[in-house]
Structure formats: structure tokens, C-alpha cells
Amino acid sequence: MEKFVGLTVIQWGTTCSLFWEAGHNVIPCVNGVLVISREAIYRSGFKCQTCNKSYSSKNLYLDLTVTASSEEYTENQPTRTELFRSPVVSFLYERGWRQNFNQSGFPGPEEEFNMAQEYFKPAEGGILVDVSCGSGLFSRKFAKCGSYAAVVALDFSENMLRECYDFTKKEDPSLSNNLALVRADVARLPFPSASIDAIHAGAAIHCWPSPSNAVAEITRILRSGGVFVGTTFLRYSSSTPAILRPFRERTVQPYGFLMEEEIEDLCKSCGLVNFSSKVQRSFIMFSAQKP
Numbered sequence: 440m441e442k443f444v445g446l447t448v449i450q451w452g453t454t455c456s457l458f459w460e461a462g463h464n465v466i467p468c469v470n471g472v473l474v475i476s477r478e479a480i481y482r483s484g485f486k487c488q489t490c491n492k493s494y495s496s497k498n499l500y501l502d503l504t505v506t507a508s509s510e511e512y513t514e515n516q517p518t519r520t521e522l523f524r525s526p527v528v529s530f531l532y533e534r535g536w537r538q539n540f541n542q543s544g545f546p547g548p549e550e551e552f553n554m555a556q557e558y559f560k561p562a563e564g565g566i567l568v569d570v571s572c573g574s575g576l577f578s579r580k581f582a583k584c585g586s587y588a589a590v591v592a593l594d595f596s597e598n599m600l601r602e603c604y605d606f607t608k609k610e611d612p613s614l615s616n617n618l619a620l621v622r623a624d625v626a627r628l629p630f631p632s633a634s635i636d637a638i639h640a641g642a643a644i645h646c647w648p649s650p651s652n653a654v655a656e657i658t659r660i661l662r663s664g665g666v667f668v669g670t671t672f673l674r675y676s677s678s679t680p681a682i683l684r685p686f687r688e689r690t691v692q693p694y695g696f697l698m699e700e701e702i703e704d705l706c707k708s709c710g711l712v713n714f715s716s717k718v719q720r721s722f723i724m725f726s727a728q729k730p
């Protein structure tokens with residue numbers, strides 16, 4: 440195994456840098472940008488230059504969670520995160536579960552993808568991370584459309600990543616050239632600061648244990664001018680009857696549904712600018728930029 444020296448590919452916070460351990464020939468390079476391809480991940484290992492911790496491929500995805508190599512220690516996340524680690528939920532997700540979102544005003548994957556692409560125009564040609572990608576519904580579209588040098592499909596759920604792998608293999612195996620599957624926590628994103636051009640988080644913010652930690656991390660890894668686009672369910676919309684509103688409060692819901700003003704405030708508090716949004720019943724797509 441040959442160790443790459445001088446190329447920081449993935450970084451833990453500000454202290455640990457992971458270096459690719461692999462032959463030159465398995466690492467594709469597009470316009471000088473190191474691209475994390477699934478092919479490369481299968482055959483590679485990563486090592487932190489600072490603490491010497493190694494990360495190895497789990498065949499289908501690279502596990503960059505802190506506990507990736509723990510044998511005894513386990514850590515449970517809140518229900519809204521754990522739910523999606525279930526094999527049953529992961530299997531059902533693109534087979535009916537996601538389609539139900541339409542009832543709340545989600546326009547559907549094709550339209551949501553087109554809307555996101557409009558926001559991502561300043562990031563074309565760069566690296567896009569689809570944070571909380573689930574089974575990769577949008578990661579596959581971003582990889583297929585050819586607008587990005589590389590796409591990283593990132594999720595905390597091992598089973599969602601497995602679904603993403605299977606869908607990709609079935610639909611278009613050639614996507615593996617610019618699509619990498621990574622397991623990580625949104626509150627600890629394994630990328631250097633100011634290294635990413637576009638971040639997408641579809642139907643995800645309400646599932647995150649701490650949206651403020653997550654958006655702060657997203658802001659850290661975005662380059663100046665980089666774009667964050669997210670969608671979620673609003674706590675309630677103008678058409679939600681007043682009598683039902685108390686039942687959608689955060690304290691009584693398993694999910695952390697927010698209001699539009701809260702999302703805008705959160706983005707601003709984390710240092711993002713140019714907030715804009717589109718709302719349709721309980722659906723919101725919002726975008727903000729790193730100054």
C-alpha cells in the first residue's frame with residue numbers, strides 16, 4: 440500500500456487529517472480536484488496523520504463515524520436518527536414512505552431536484568455533499584446530471600447506505616465514477632474547512648439531534664460562496680387548523696419540526712447569508728450561502 444503524502448482528502452474537525460492509502464491509479468483526479476470515488480473506497484484505507492487512527496472500507500461505504508472501529512462501545516442516538524437505521528424503514532423508504540411526503544406539500548423528487556439545481560448554480564463543477572442522503576434518491580440524481588466533479592452521499596444509517604449502493608448498482612453502475620458513499624454524523628462532518636461547494640439536505644433537518652451543531656458544521660465545510668439547500672416539514676402551515684397546532688409543537692413530536700423564521704434565524708446564527716425559501720403547505724425548501 441502506498442501512502443499519499445501531502446494530499447489532505449478528509450479531515451476530522453481541525454486536528455486530524457486522513458490520508459488515502461492506495462495506489463495512484465485507483466484515485467481519479469478531475470481538474471486537480473481529488474475525487475472520492477466508490478471504486479477507490481473499496482480498495483483503499485484511510486489513516487489520520489495526526490493520531491494514526493485507521494479507517495477501512497466497509498465494502499459498500501467508508502465509515503467515518505467516531506465509533507467506526509469500536510467493538511464493545513455503542514452509542515444510541517435519538518429516536519428520530521435511530522429509526523432510519525432500521526433495515527425495514529430503509530427498505531421501505533423509497534418504496535412508499537417518501538412518496539407520502541407529497542401529502543404535506545412536497546412536490547416530489549423530480550421537482551425538488553430541479554428546484555435545488557436552480558439554487559446550486561453558483562456551485563456547478565464543484566463537490567456536492569448530499570448530507571442525510573437516505574437511500575440516495577437525490578445523490579443519484581446529482582451524480583447523474585453531470586453538474587458536479589464529485590458527489591458524496593453521506594448518512595448515519597448503515598442500512599440507508601446499503602440501499603443507496605443497491606439502487607445505484609441496479610440503475611446505473613457507471614455512477615460509481617463520481618459518487619462516494621460515506622457514513623458520518625452530520626454534527627461531525629469529515630471534510631476540511633472551506634472545501635465543499637454545495638450541500639444538500641433533503642427532508643433531514645427535523646431528524647437531526649442538534650440542528651444548530653449540524654448547520655454550524657455545514658457552514659464550516661462550505662467554501663466562501665458555497666451553497667446550502669435543505670428541505671423539511673414546517674411545524675405547521677397557514678392551512679393547519681389552530682386546534683391541531685399544539686399537537687405539532689416540538690415538545691410533543693418525535694421529530695424537530697421548525698418554523699420558517701426559526702430556520703432563517705438558525706442559518707443566520709451559524710454565519711450563513713442570502714437566506715431564501717419556497718413554501719408549499721408544510722413543505723419548505725430553503726437556501727443560504729457562506730459569505
Ligand SMILES: C[S@@+](CC[C@H](N)C(=O)[O-])C[C@H]1O[C@@H](n2cnc3c(N)ncnc32)[C@H](O)[C@@H]1O
Pocket residue numbers: 519520523524537570571572573574575576577593594595596599623624625626640641642643646647648
Ligand atoms: C427522512 S430521511 C431523508 C432522506 C433523503 N435525503 C430524502 O430527501 O428523502 C432523513 C435521513 O436523515 C438521516 N439522519 C438522521 N440523523 C442523522 C445524523 N445525526 N447524521 C446524519 N444523518 C442523519 C437518517 O438516517 C435518514 O436517512
